[in-house]
Amino acid sequence: MPDHVQPDPDADGAAEIRIPDVSDGLIDRSVYTDPALYRVELQRIFARAWNFMCHETQIPNAGDYFINYIGEDQVIVVRGEDGTVHVLMNTCRHRGNALCRAELGNTKAFVCSYHGWTYGLDGKLIGIPGKADFYRDRIDQADWGLVPAARVDHYKGFYFATLDPQAPSLFDYLGDVGRVGMESMLAYGDVVVLDGVQKNVIDCNWKIAVDNLFDWYHVKVSHNSASRVGFLNQAAMMPMTQMVMLGELGHAIGGPMVTREEQAKIDALSDEERLAIDRLPDAERPKVAPTLRRPLRSTATKAAMGPVGVRASGHPNIFPNLWISTRGMQMSLRLPRGPAATEIWWFTVMPKSFTPEQRRAAKKFIIHSFGPAGLLEQDDGENWSQSTMAGRGVASRRYPHNMQMAMGQDEVMVDATGQKAIETRVNEHAQRWTYRCWAEWLRARDWPELMQTRSPSPTGRV
Ligand code: FES
Numbered sequence: 494m495p496d497h498v499q500p501d502p503d504a505d506g507a508a509e510i511r512i513p514d515v516s517d518g519l520i521d522r523s524v525y526t527d528p529a530l531y532r533v534e535l536q537r538i539f540a541r542a543w544n545f546m547c548h549e550t551q552i553p554n555a556g557d558y559f560i561n562y563i564g565e566d567q568v569i570v571v572r573g574e575d576g577t578v579h580v581l582m583n584t585c586r587h588r589g590n591a592l593c594r595a596e597l598g599n600t601k602a603f604v605c606s607y608h609g610w611t612y613g614l615d616g617k618l619i620g621i622p623g624k625a626d627f628y629r630d631r632i633d634q635a636d637w638g639l640v641p642a643a644r645v646d647h648y649k650g651f652y653f654a655t656l657d658p659q660a661p662s663l664f665d666y667l668g669d670v671g672r673v674g675m676e677s678m679l680a681y682g683d684v685v686v687l688d689g690v691q692k693n694v695i696d697c698n699w700k701i702a703v704d705n706l707f708d709w710y711h712v713k714v715s716h717n718s719a720s721r722v723g724f725l726n727q728a729a730m731m732p733m734t735q736m737v738m739l740g741e742l743g744h745a746i747g748g749p750m751v752t753r754e755e756q757a758k759i760d761a762l763s764d765e766e767r768l769a770i771d772r773l774p775d776a777e778r779p780k781v782a783p784t785l786r787r788p789l790r791s792t793a794t795k796a797a798m799g800p801v802g803v804r805a806s807g808h809p810n811i812f813p814n815l816w817i818s819t820r821g822m823q824m825s826l827r828l829p830r831g832p833a834a835t836e837i838w839w840f841t842v843m844p845k846s847f848t849p850e851q852r853r854a855a856k857k858f859i860i861h862s863f864g865p866a867g868l869l870e871q872d873d874g875e876n877w878s879q880s881t882m883a884g885r886g887v888a889s890r891r892y893p894h895n896m897q898m899a900m901g902q903d904e905v906m907v908d909a910t911g912q913k914a915i916e917t918r919v920n921e922h923a924q925r926w927t928y929r930c931w932a933e934w935l936r937a938r939d940w941p942e943l944m945q946t947r948s949p950s951p952t953g954r955v
């Protein structure tokens with residue numbers, strides 16, 4: 494079986510392409526449309542990064558599998574006989590056929606539908622029809638197993654994989670800000686990720702879908718209809734009290750914050766009191782809870798998130814494309830499908846401690862929020878699509894996108910614990926940070942070079 498995938502740093506002409514300068518907050522439209530740049534993104538971002546695969550509760554038993562992607566490489570995430578989670582390229586080593594066609598399920602082995610080569614749960618080739626008669630026994634099965642990811646690891650049950658053996662550990666990759674983001678899903682303790690990932694394709698560049706998750710400027714306008722029918726509480730968005738955390742390698746959190754005063758009131762509550770408030774219906778909570786509809790984090794989560802992170806109530810993005818949303822109860826992957834198409838996946842993250850009533854209410858809220866039938870992403874998708882398409886014209890592509898809001902006008906505050914955040918109003922700091930890190934990923938030939946040249950998490954004026 495091959496050791497792992499071997500990314501070629503110069504594949505796809507990476508050395509020759511022009512990576513636009515984004516440091517002035519002006520984004521050249523080619524970043525959304527250039528097919529050559531897109532190929533390099535697949536190579537130098539997706540094949541290099543730790544990519545989210547699935548949660549442990551989606552594949553609890555031996556033989557359980559879930560299909561996902563690393564860039565455009567389709568992979569099978571499968572639990573082996575001994576409980577180990579494997580991530581294997583979903584492509585037969587004979588003629589490349591996709592082995593597994595179902596999105597999830599349970600199996601004893603993977604049998605290719607073309608000529609019948611059969612692979613075990615660990616990817617080993619365990620059967621070749623006609624091995625003696627047709628191959629005359631002149632094939633070494635051990636050489637033709639499925640190609641595994643270089644490394645697989647999990648953060649508190651959330652599995653990730655990387656194709657690059659030089660990648661840092663998942664823990665280090667996430668860093669402080671990425672870990673705060675992951676912890677935001679654990680506000681109520683252990684979770685289960687429900688079956689039924691919602692999937693749809695939007696004809697936009699994947700980065701437009703990513704940078705929008707930090708964008709609290711569009712909410713009042715794009716989602717006006719959701720507000721008018723009473724689904725969105727615009728006052729609760731608090732555009733004037735926002736927090737941004739910028740993490741190394743491109744992770745970031747941006748959006749509303751819990752103020753210090755509010756946090757002090759929450760800290761005065763016991764876990765039992767917090768739980769009682771969390772169990773109130775949405776309409777009731779704002780009357781008693783100082784943070785309106787946001788989850789009141791448990792003592793354990795508070796400790797893991799740190800004194801600053803616990804007040805970040807906005808949207809985390811785990812670079813490159815994992816968005817954690819909806820009070821930590823939805824996760825979305827923005828999967829690239831060419832420069833002008835993005836497949837959007839929505840996972841539902843349900844706290845195990847929720848009562849049946851809370852579950853029902855959470856599911857209803859989730860289905861109405863994001864996903865193909867949600868009120869919010871339909872508004873967004875149309876805008877992202879038009880923003881992408883308008884980069885194709887020979888005249889329009891000469892005019893960059895403006896991402897300069899609040900540039901040079903805010904200060905990074907450093908807590909005594911070392912956690913950093915910008916406390917401000919609506920801004921575009923996290924968007925600019927995302928593109929700055931994106932450019933660094935593209936310029937670096939490999940992990941050692943990226944680790945040497947990446948920007949440190951900013952301090953001072955930003
Ligand atoms: S392509 Fe899979 S067995 Fe031939």
Ligand SMILES: [Fe+2]
Nearest residue numbers: 711715869873
């Ligand atoms: Fe939106």
